[in-house]
Amino acid sequence: PDQVHPFAPIIEELQLSNGKGELVKGLHLRTTQERVFLSGAESVSFTVAAVDDNGHSLPLSLRNASAQSVPDSRTPITVIQTPVTFADDGSGRYSGRLTPSTQGFQNYAGTIRLLVEVASGAQQGVAQFDVIYSPDVPASWTGVREALEAGSLNFYVKANVRQAGRYVVSARVDDANGVPFALLQFNDEVAAGSREFRLQVFGALVLDKRPAFPLRLRDVDGFLLIPDKFPDRATMARQPGVIHTSARYALDRFSPAEWDSEERRRYLAEYGKDAETALRQMENLSGK
Template identity: 45%
Template sequence: MPTKRSTLAWAAAGIAAAAVLALALWPASGGETTAAGAAAAAPQAAQAAATAPGPGGPAIPPPAGERQERLRLLTEQVRHADHTWCSYAASTVYPLASRPIAEHPDQVHPNRPVVETNPMRFEGGRGTDPKVLVQTSQSRVFMVAGEAAAFSLRAIDPQGAALPVVITSAVARGVTFGASRPAAQVTLQFADDGLGADPAAGDSHFAAVLAPAQTGLAQFNGTIRTEVRYSAAGRTGVVLFDVIYSPEVPATWAGAPREIIEDGSLVYVLKADVRQAGRYIVSGRVDDANGKPFALATFNDVLRAGPGEVRLTVFGKLLHDKAPAMPLVLRDVEGYLLKEDTDPDRALMPRLEGRVVAGKPHAPKSFSDAEWNGEERTRHLAEFAKDVALARKALADFDPSVPQPPSQCAPGAVK
């Protein structure tokens, strides 16, 4: 009578032979036989048979190389799950509404002019001329009713010497799409006379001002594009300036803002007269006593029509950890009503430029060092912790003798 071992051996041989025969006879997609594929598949079939469970017995352990690869994958899964958990825990000790401003370098000075230098761009998209560099600036990108934007243009050679420029036309028009009614066109006067937006006369630096409220674009809502055509170095070029204009004012600021300490955090309270109810996004910059940018505070909530309140919070642990020089200053506050499924997607509030609130020199003990424990963070941490536990269990089930990778979380992190 054959033994169990001999039965397994014959079964393995039979499966391997069947695999070779079937693959040898099966036609390839190109009409050729797959003898090479059969030869490559035979060891795999034999290995599958060799590692299959025997009659009434456990599976035969896989080859050493396959086992090591499985251990490597399970260990990497543990490390990846742990890294995800630890990274999220470390990055969310402060809420999204109160972050170090170093994380948002583009938000530090929102009211500074946008300055660019690019090669001369020919009309009609016919290329550029790197021998003529065009320096442009615009005072702002987003404009609320009653505001104006200043544009400037200057041409230089690669060595920085000014080149003569002649402005041939400058027209501002609202950008419309499809069957939208065409917007009015406004002619701008670019001049180098030292008046208006031009800082100095006769320096080949041309400037103009766009004030939509004083033109036929007063009620246009959306992107206003100013096309400036000019000639320099014997060539003609074009420059585009885009601004996003909001003629409607959904809310205005009302009353003097103030600073309070609430639940271990610093809170700036700003009163608003809300004309249109909806979700408002408001952001303000916070500097330390030395004028160094410190934090970006954001409000993101629904306001009802009527008297409203915008609260910009500097989280207690952020103040506790970074210890900025006191007193702090709130500056450059801007906000808008978020509008869904429409273009443009916002209606702007009047901006508060420069210093808005000069605070008091609060003692460090006034602020809490507790981490943010909002519902969203708690929920995500619980899910990531489950992933870590499952990955560690899978590794332990495969081989309990293998040491578990150490956690990458900082000491004291909550799990």
């Protein structure tokens, strides 16, 4: 489900613990968090509400809310701390928004922890949220084109790549009736400049599932992988919703050929070697 609807908010409900670390009976904090990873000028929203064991709303007041950097223990840095404004939406649920680039974190990369101190009746507790922020945006989207090539449908998602490296891009495809059809992914090294990420709808899959055309490309996300470092990625801006609708294609234009790639051939060759080694070992054992 998290891949079908990747931009759905993160919803949690936890029993409130007081200042002594004891769980408070009949009192739960229901929270939402819009996202975990963000970069550049992006922001993230949060909500906090109190409910009883049956999910009914309870009175809640917010005493304080602040966000601070969580230092990497290997690298001593000055801790950044800033207040975050929350407001009651009228139903007893409080909502707030953090924009790291304008709230003191514009030169910081790492975990930002938001602590929200709340009270319900005589009980007090804290709601905690973590986000992972990178101030740099490695690439920006510039458009989409499609092409039916070698019996498969390719979506080429265009981008202006500022920082070269390995990019991981994911997108979802629904059919004309809104039924989820495929998860498409790109994972490869990309040079700086005007580039295209190829996302392929394999022909054999189309022939097997027979989706209703046109297909709709939606909910695209991507990031630059940063090995041996934390954060291990710098994210591109999300592209929520449908960003491209394909042309209509007859099924006979798609190929039934099996998937083939250099990686697949390499894996099959390794599996073949393993099988031969195992067979020789069995022959040696049976000969004793």
